[in-house]
Amino acid sequence: SxxxxxxxxxxxxxxxxxxxxxxxxxxxxxxxxxxxxxxxxxxxxxxxxxxxxxxxxxxxxxxxxxxxxxxxxxxxxxxxxxxxxxxxxxxxxxxxxxxxxxxxxxxxxxxxxxxxxxxxxxxxxxxxxxxxxxxxxxxxxxxxxxxxxxxxxxxxVDDEIEIVAQINGKVRAKLMIPAEIESAEAIELAKKDPAIAAAIEGKNVVKELYVKGRLVNIVVK
CATH class of the missing domain: 1.10.730.10 (Isoleucyl-tRNA Synthetase; Domain 1)
Structure with a gap:
């Protein structure tokens, strides 16, 4: 009251x-x-x-x-x-x-x-x-x-989107990419990121995956 x-x-x-x-x-x-x-x-x-x-x-x-x-x-x-x-x-x-x-x-x-x-x-x-x-x-x-x-x-609709780039399932970087980018191009852009490039240098790339609008995952040994 x-x-x-x-x-x-x-x-x-x-x-x-x-x-x-x-x-x-x-x-x-x-x-x-x-x-x-x-x-x-x-x-x-x-x-x-x-x-x-x-x-x-x-x-x-x-x-x-x-x-x-x-x-x-x-x-x-x-x-x-x-x-x-x-x-x-x-x-x-x-x-x-x-x-x-x-x-x-x-x-x-x-x-x-x-x-x-x-x-x-x-x-x-x-x-x-x-x-x-x-x-x-x-x-x-x-x-x-x-x-x-x-x-x-x-x-x-966004022209660009933010995705994460992973190495063996662990996030190593975030990057902006065109929203309608093809899978191969997205993976190549991720590889050019300094953190990703350093993480895969000298290693054997076993698998590469792009989940549209979300992430790139690179499996290395």
């Missing part, structure tokens, strides 16, 4: 952090159908997230298409958030947006096309700040009345 101090008054949270932070935290704190403990530190984390979203306007540039560096990340996030909203997996949808936000800041800039998409995806969770950004940038109309964003399935 409130008299015992073991409940949280949402009005207090709104007064201190704002309605968007409360909404985002409640939807992010765990599985929508399960109970989860209240964490003030996590509320503060959502406040930092919303503040960073607002600050995207400080690194905004011109551009009506996704940048090459972020194109795949945006298409993947649109797909993830769209599917998670349909499945009421709001916590993982918000987590995907947090990851995309980190990618944007790592790049150091965001263009208009990217900002429009980002705030559209975030709008169901944080409607106030996203509408304010939309209005501040003169994008026209109300964001909530606009169209949802589409994604290209082909652009949700």
């Amino acid at each position: 409130k008299s015992k101090g073991n409940v949280v008054d949402p009005n207090d949270v709104v007064d201190e952090y704002g309605a968007d932070v409360l909404r985002t935290y409640v939807l992010f704190m765990g599985d929508y159908e399960k109970a989860a403990p209240w964490s003030k530190s996590s509320v503060k984390g959502c406040k930092r997230f919303i503040d960073r979203v607002w600050a995207l306007q400080d690194i905004l540039t011109e551009g009506d298409e996704y940048s090459k560096e972020l194109e795949s990340a945006f298409h993947k996030t649109i797909k993830k958030v769209s599917e998670d909203i349909e499945g009421m997996k709001f916590n993982t949808a918000i987590a995907a947006l947090m990851t995309l936000l980190n990618d944007i800041y790592n790049k150091g800039s965001i263009n208009n096309a990217e900002l429009k998409t980002f705030v559209t995806l975030l709008n169901p969770f944080a409607p106030h700040v996203t509408e304010e950004i939309w209005a501040a940038q003169n994008y026209g109309g109300m964001l909530a009345n606009g169209h949802w964003v589409d994604y290209d399935e082909a652009k949700c």
